[in-house]
Amino acid sequence: MSQETIEQTQTIQDDSLAAGMEVRNLSAYYGDFQAVKDITMPIERGKVTALIGPSGCGKSTFIRCLNRLHELTRGARVSGQAFLEDQDIYASNVDPVQVRRVIGMVFQKPNPFPMMSIYDNVIAGIKLNNARKSRGELDQIVEHSLRGAALWDEVKDKLDHSGASLSGGQQQRLCIARTIAVEPEVILMDEPCSALDPIATFKIEELIAELKERYTIALVTHNMQQAARVSDFTAFLLSGEERYGRLVEYGPTQQIFTNPQDEQTEAYITGKFG
Amino acid sequence: MVSRYEELYAAAITGKMDRRQVLKRAFALGLTIPAISALLAACEDDDSDDSEAAAEPDSDDSSDDAEEMVEEDDNEDEEGEDDLDDPDEVESDLDVEQADAFLEDDGWEYEGDDRIEGPYDGESDTLNGAGATFPAVLYSRWFHEYEQVTGVRVNYQSIGSGGGIASISDGTVDFGATDGPMNDEQLENASGGNIFHIPVAMGAVVPTYNIPDLDIAEPLRFTAETLAGIYLGEITEWNDPALVEDNPQLEDIDQSILVVHRSDGSGTTFIWVDYLAAVSEEWAENVGVGTSVNWPTGIGGNGNEGVAGEVVQNTYSIGYVELIYALQNDLGVGEVRNQAGNFILPSTSSVTAAAAAFADSIDPQLRDRIVNAPGEDSFPISGFTWLLAYENMDDEEKGIALTRMLWWCVTDAQRWNSGLGYARVPEEIVDLAKELIQDIKVDGEPIFPGE
Amino acid sequence: MQQSAPVRGSSRIRLDVDAAGRGDRIFEGATKAGAIAILALLAIIILLLLFESRNIFGHQGIGQFLFTTTWDPVFREFGVFAFIYGTVISSVIGLLLATPVAVGAAIYIVEYAPRWLRSPVSFTVELLAAIPSIIYGLWAVFILGPVMRFHIEPFLQTWFGPIPIVGNLFEGTPIGRDILTAGVILAIMILPTIMAISREVIMQVPDTQRDGMHALGATKWEMIQGAVIPYARAGIAGAAILGLARALGETMAVTMVIGNASTSITGSLFEPGYTMASAIANQFREADSQVYLSAIIAIALVLLVIAMIVNILARILIYSLVGKQSNSSRIG
Ligand SMILES: Nc1ncnc2c1ncn2[C@@H]1O[C@H](COP(=O)(O)OP(=O)(O)OP(=O)(O)O)[C@@H](O)[C@H]1O
């Protein structure tokens, strides 16, 4: 991340509004297989953008491109551009590690680090940033992040327990806490509730609503109601005959769910396929 | 190696060395059999040049002769199997195991008229034995021959002296074999009563060393004092004055001595430390005698191969091995000063001489050790290897078969000893052994039926 | 309703026949018998060793046997401590040298190596495990020994010799027949075991763990340190313990290079040593008295006990490592 961007992000943080993204002509491949083709869409700053589409259409692939995680898969590659504010994260001079520090991600399956305590899980990202923080500062960050992830009250007395000792829903919120502990600009969420029961799901949804105050969020979901409830914008992806996923329709959530422009979108949200 | 060989070849062809000298050097160098054959051929060549020069002016022919000679030897090698049936051919049978034959096989034959012949009525047709590994090569030859002579099949398992003693003690075999005599405790523990020790062959343990700077043809000379000093860890440098006194060539060898000993228990070690204890009070008191001891210094190698290997591998080392191993491994073999004050190069005849020197004083049970023997020509680090048999047996057939077999071993069978690198038991000792054999009893009656 | 139920039950759906249960019981019985047989075998081995070694403990105290260093068959003094020392130190050296290399290789193969290189490298390393130990021994005698004697040991002596305390480890004349050389050959011998198991364990680390660490902005190495190694830690420890167990019992190759001498324990790694397994192998055959023989069998007993202690410690270690993540079922 260049000096410029750091300054920029700081100004934005000061404004307490995160940076947005702009994806242009993004294609993703697994070896010879093209999983996603030519997607162009924005991820609006400070908003929740939902990504929906039938299984296998490339949602996960696409969202993993947004923090350059996709390229870590053996044989995988990406073409196109994705701007964080005015910086193309795929520009040749950009270090993907820095990209991931400002664009965090929460995964479908809760993945706390089992060998670390809850406390250490939260500060795992901070430690990577080489920041020398006092114990007091760290304590503050842990509490702040866990509160931010609506988990503080449940775990404050057992911070030294293993991250794996929590329930699935708690684990997922711990993952959110660890993501927000590093103060990213954007949080990517790939079906964060799919492994959770309705109550835990509800808590996460509430949390997302709170988080968008300060972070830009992209959310993959299979749950139409969820998309409708929490997102401001929705993108519908589909892989047709061609086998690769493409963007069929993008717009404000309201519009996509009430007045879709594309008949495939309509068919999908009304449950006709997928 | 190659250059030494070439030197030797030159010496042979020019007649500077006679056949016997060439052989001695060749063995000391550890040359391969084909190489030795070629050297011998060269000697032969030389002889024929002398005697046939007038008759055969064409010199090409004589070199053809040499080639033919080598070929002949090869052929006989291939026919080795057949040779086994005819002991007289041993001499021409070139084989690593029998390398020593050229040196020492003097065509000795047993001259007594009490030869064992067979088959014999009333004797068991099989005998089972187990024990020492050192004489195993000799025994397998013997027992092969013995079956031809008498039809009695002798099975021998070379499981080690300790195992041989244990087996005869529990009575699981008809006879045992050992390189070190049974001690009093072991004799007491034997289930079947008193056990006789019948000496059937002799071996020598020789100091071997690796000092690349020295000329191998000029062996180092050791004394009781220097060997004990080295193995006690008191002499640690090759240019120690005590060593230099007898070996001026060590003057400039400013290197510490790497001492190598056996790591496994063995009769070889027994004879070696028996000698050291006989000549050094300090050794006798602090280390003592056994098949394995608490070594004051040095590193251990497993088996003769292990010790020889360590010595070859490590320059400025000294070790001790069976005579035959030293001959087979391009190792320098040291001379050792005997009681009479002569430095003796180990050989099968100097070993036999050592035992003969003891003939008058030896305990009639023949369990005595014979290190540090008196006598002008005795090699002082020599020892017997024994067959073990119960004084009182209960099976008459086995008794007859065993006593006949033992008798044969100390008489007729001795002719194979030197050919295979083992020293013969001197006749004085054989006479004592015969008395023991005649004393083996079944139901209180001596069982040996005579020839 | 109550009347019709039994009729239907007996006609179509049979719940009373225990066919599957019988098979289960047979299988359970067979496995139980196997388990008991193994335990019984272990018990028999221990009892047999105890029985056969009884003479030595009548001859001298167990304390003298375990904690003195004089092993003198001639004067019947049997102190096994130098053998224990040689065994433990050479094995630990082997472990310390092998583990980082093995784990490093495993990490390389799983995390870094291009796909086409994976199999050849793994295959080659595993092939090392199939080499009989006598071959390692010969290699050690002819290649490793001289290299240690003329290059590595003088090098260590020059550089570390002058340092206080550490220097003690490298005292004496390098001869290449010593505890260090034995440790090095052991390291090479246990390397494939540790490598192969570590590789399996590292491959078992879920990609979600890697993604999780990457998504926080970890570099590859930070990811490996922060996610892969901790997750695989227990398994790697297990791999190392298996390696250690092999090292403790290894006989042939060690016997060929350790020097088979136990004159004194100076703390120097350049000192020839002796291991328990070597002592047994070397001396068992020619042991010429009851006490001597039972002393050798008692070495076997001590070796067995030490091997068991190592295993128990290993278990404790692994449990303590795994314990932190208590009821997670992910690490088996
Ligand atoms: N590691 C991989 N290697 C090769 N192909 C892959 C890989 N991962 C995904 N794919 C393929 O890429 C396409 C898109 O997969 P992706 O996981 O992005 O779908 P998705 O929309 O997230 O599906 P779901 O809703 O089931 O999670 C699919 O055809 C899939 O088979």
Ligand SMILES: [Mg+2]
């Ligand atoms: Mg997906």
